[in-house]
Amino acid sequence: MWSLKYKQCRECGTTGRRHLGRGLCELCYQKSIEKRYSRQKVKKGFSTSLLSRDYLVEHYLNNKESLSDIASTAKCSRQFVLKKIKEFDLSLRKKSQARELALNKGKIKFKRTSEDGEFKYITLNKNKVNHHFFSNWTPAMSYVLGVVCTDGNIRPSILKAPTTKDTLRIGRLTISQKEPELLEKVLKLMNSETKLLHRNRKEFYKTVSGETFYFHLNSDFIYDDLVKLGLTPNKSLTLKFPNVPEDYISHFIRGCWDGDGSVYLDKTSNSVFASFISGSIDFIIGILYHLNKNGLPERHLHKSGNSYYFRYTGKQCKLLAEYLYRNADESMWLNRKYEIFKSLL
Numbered sequence: 001m002w003s004l005k006y007k008q009c010r011e012c013g014t015t016g017r018r019h020l021g022r023g024l025c026e027l028c029y030q031k032s033i034e035k036r037y038s039r040q041k042v043k044k045g046f047s048t049s050l051l052s053r054d055y056l057v058e059h060y061l062n063n064k065e066s067l068s069d070i071a072s073t074a075k076c077s078r079q080f081v082l083k084k085i086k087e088f089d090l091s092l093r094k095k096s097q098a099r100e101l102a103l104n105k106g107k108i109k110f111k112r113t114s115e116d117g118e119f120k121y122i123t124l125n126k127n128k129v130n131h132h133f134f135s136n137w138t139p140a141m142s143y144v145l146g147v148v149c150t151d152g153n154i155r156p157s158i159l160k161a162p163t164t165k166d167t168l169r170i171g172r173l174t175i176s177q178k179e180p181e182l183l184e185k186v187l188k189l190m191n192s193e194t195k196l197l198h199r200n201r202k203e204f205y206k207t208v209s210g211e212t213f214y215f216h217l218n219s220d221f222i223y224d225d226l227v228k229l230g231l232t233p234n235k236s237l238t239l240k241f242p243n244v245p246e247d248y249i250s251h252f253i254r255g256c257w258d259g260d261g262s263v264y265l266d267k268t269s270n271s272v273f274a275s276f277i278s279g280s281i282d283f284i285i286g287i288l289y290h291l292n293k294n295g296l297p298e299r300h301l302h303k304s305g306n307s308y309y310f311r312y313t314g315k316q317c318k319l320l321a322e323y324l325y326r327n328a329d330e331s332m333w334l335n336r337k338y339e340i341f342k343s344l345l
Helices: 026-036 046-050 053-062 067-074 078-087 095-104 139-151 180-189 220-228 246-260 281-293 315-324 335-344
Strands: 019-021 109-113 119-123 152-155 172-177 197-199 202-204 207-209 212-218 261-266 271-278 302-304 307-313
Touching: 019 026, 046 067, 053 067, 053 078, 067 078, 139 152, 139 172, 139 180, 139 246, 152 220, 172 180, 172 220, 180 212, 246 261, 246 271, 246 281, 246 315, 261 335, 271 281, 271 315, 271 335, 281 307, 307 315, 315 335
Parallel strands: none
Antiparallel strands: 109 119, 152 172, 172 212, 197 212, 202 207, 261 271, 271 307, 302 307
């Protein structure tokens, strides 16, 4: 597939140029934009006389109007405005700056298909987030990093990975969960106002996708910091245990456990079991190493398909609970799992 939805450009049929948006290649997408602001029947020289240096300084530099906005007023193409800006040797905005302005003005929209097959337009809004959340070690940062390592995924922008099939202009962090509580706590810890998205249960050929809650955070700062910490896109089978300072290990592992760990009461034997599963053997060995180092008994790894897991039972679960929840508060744990562990304490 040329893109997620289109086999080829729906305008010219090419697959040689990358997809940019709405099923159009880069060239056809640009042409579609130009058509919106094509030259209209106006008095000859109107656009040239209007687009003076002073006018462009006032509207483009001072008022932060876009090339398209100015082109609409001047009854000309966006390309002609760009030509005049270069002619007057004015500094052009970077793509990131232009996108931020567009977000602030609610000008970035995309079409989404709802569950009942209807189309609706979604307007992207700039959401508040602590872009430097992963720059320094804190209990909250360590906990969220554990959640990211288990339930998160990062994707680079096309500027950082030109060969990617994605069209992201900014690096992205996505975290998904079957229940919203953990995601809501992560967003609060990161001082983010991003809204949770929801995906219903879907059935495909020979597979089923369960109900999921998720969110996206678009930030090159967050993406870069996570890469520095050892994360990579599509990390499930290759994730390495990050170099976490000793003071924050328990917070990090608690975040991991809230993501891919479990704790449950077996009603038949009336015993409590706690287990952890991961697709990366290096990562799960790192978890076991630090648990053993902090007083938990040694466990053997078991393999199930492409994943590895280990399990604690009975009194071992109590030792695990004491370790995971020391120096922690309600803002940094999943209540459902905490309540079961709490019964052991």
